[in-house]
Amino acid sequence: MSVSAFLGRQPVLNRNQQLIGYELLFRESETSTEIGRHAELDADTEVLVNTLNHMGTSWLIGNKLAFINVGESMIGSDFLELLPPRRVVLEISGKLTPSNELLSRVRHLRSLGFGVALDGFSFESPAAAFLDLANYVKLDVQSMDAQAFQTLAVRLRSYPVIRIAERVETYEHYHLARDLGLDGYQGYYFAKPETLSAKVIHPSFANTLKLLNLLRQDAALKEVEAVLKTDVALSFKLLRYVNSAAAGLNTTISSFSHALTVLGYKRLYRWLTLLLVTSSENGLMPAALQKTAVSRARMMELIALESGLPSDVADSFFITGMFSLLDVIFDMPIALALEHLNLPEEICEALMVHAGRYGLCLELVLAMEAGTDNLPQLAQRLNIEAEALNLLHTSALSWVEELSL
Structure with missing residues (x-):
């Protein structure tokens, strides 16, 4: 019988909050939630192999590293040789007790080019025996108090490893790790930052929002053109985009009216939503x-x-x-951010309280990001099987990688 499991990923960042890779997360589709990040993952091997076969080696990570949790059986399996070693970091749980055979196998995998990460590390854990073979060491900021975390981080400085703080979920977690000079971070803090106090929306954002509202209202072409003519940067980006999109037409588009005619309101609206979340006034929005x-x-x-x-x-x-x-883009509560957009009530309710069909779908996508226990139940409510959902997920991620954001 084939195994069903859901596939997700979580960003791993360097000290400058730039992406270096993703940890791949798995959740079984059965009601049992015993499989977690550090399980043997043998049941998930079939899922990962199938995904590789469908999507190729850039299916989920683009040009970044893939951190994959491995248990003893997977370390010893031939499956690992199917993966691109220079792109894969094998993540070993701190609970794994090493044997001489296991140490030898990991040493061989290192020689092939695989990276090795020790997860939830402490010098007292059985997996400390792998330290001399490790490239990365992950320190769980929530598993100990600040003093113990500092002591462990400082002790690891004398080892040639990249120290990554994991389960970073609050401002305090991040600043503790940053002040200790750790090399990287992982955790929900970077996917769901704190909501800060409201601030004035910058002009370029304001014009983008104004255009979005005009398009949703199906406003006259002249009204849309009038907004574009007041924003040089926005106009430049639009003409660059539409000329790229119309490359096969053997013509250059140099007027707003021509651009709007070629694109149409629907495609322009889509482009503007992409622009809104992939740009910021200071250019510092994390990738x-x-x-x-x-x-x-x-x-x-x-x-x-x-x-x-x-x-x-x-x-x-x-x-x-x-x-x-x-709320992250504008550093303000989501309800306040929505006041600047003329969105349907159903979408607003989904964004604020995850209500309705849009809200349920958003909850499912959030669960896939986090690999949470309720993922199978949410998928069942939407009548989507694990295999179909994984294919949609990898298709979406491949589409995003192609945008080269």
């Missing part, structure tokens, strides 16, 4: 956040289409996913 928003949008759209909903409704699912990080 991980950009990809998170766009991945959610595409995933929600594909789920809607898979469910047989018409394309115009699928567009609304796309918008819901895209705008699920508006």
Whole structure:
């Protein structure tokens, strides 16, 4: 009998909050939640192999590293030789007790080019025996108090490893790790940052929002043109985009009216939503956040289409996913951010309280990001099998990687 499991990923960042890779997360589709991040994962091998066969080696990680949790059986399996070693970091649980045979096997995998990460590390854990073979060591910021965390981080400085703080979920967690000079971070803090106090929306954002509202209201072409003519940067980006999109037409588009005619309001609206979440006034919006928003949008759209909903409704699912990080983009509560957009009530309720069909779909996508226990139940409520959902997920992630955000 084939195994069903859900596939997700979580960004791993360097000290400058730039993406270096993703940890791949798995959740079985059965009601049992015993499989977690550090389980043997033998049941998930079939899922990963099938995904590789469907999507190729850049299916989920683009040009980044893939951190894959491995147990004793998977370390010893021939399956690992199917993976691209220079792109894969084998993540070993601190609870794994090493044998001489296991140490020898890991040493061989290192010689092939695989990276090795020790997860939830402490010098007292059985897996400390792997330390001399490790490239990365992950320190769980929530498993000990700040003093113990500092002591462990300082002790590891004398080893040639990259120290990554994991389960970083709060401002305090992040600053503790940063002040100790750790080399990288992983955790929900970077996917769901704190909501900060409201601030003035910058002009370029304001014009983008104004255009979005005009397009949703099906305003006259002249009204849309009038906004574009007041924003040089926005106009430049639009003409660059539309000329790229119309490359096969053997013509250069140099007027707003021509650009709007070629694109149409629907495609222009889609482009503007992408622009809104992939740019910021100071250009410092982390790439991980950009990809998170766009991945959610595409995933929600594909789920809607898979469910047989018409394309115009699928567009609304796309918008819901895209705008699920508006509070992060504008550093203000989501309800306040939505006041600047003329969105349908159903989408607003989904974004604020995860209500309705859009909200349920958003919850499913969030569960896939986090690999949470309720993922199988959410998928069942939407009548989506694990295999179909994984294919949609990898398709969405591949689409986002192709955007080169």
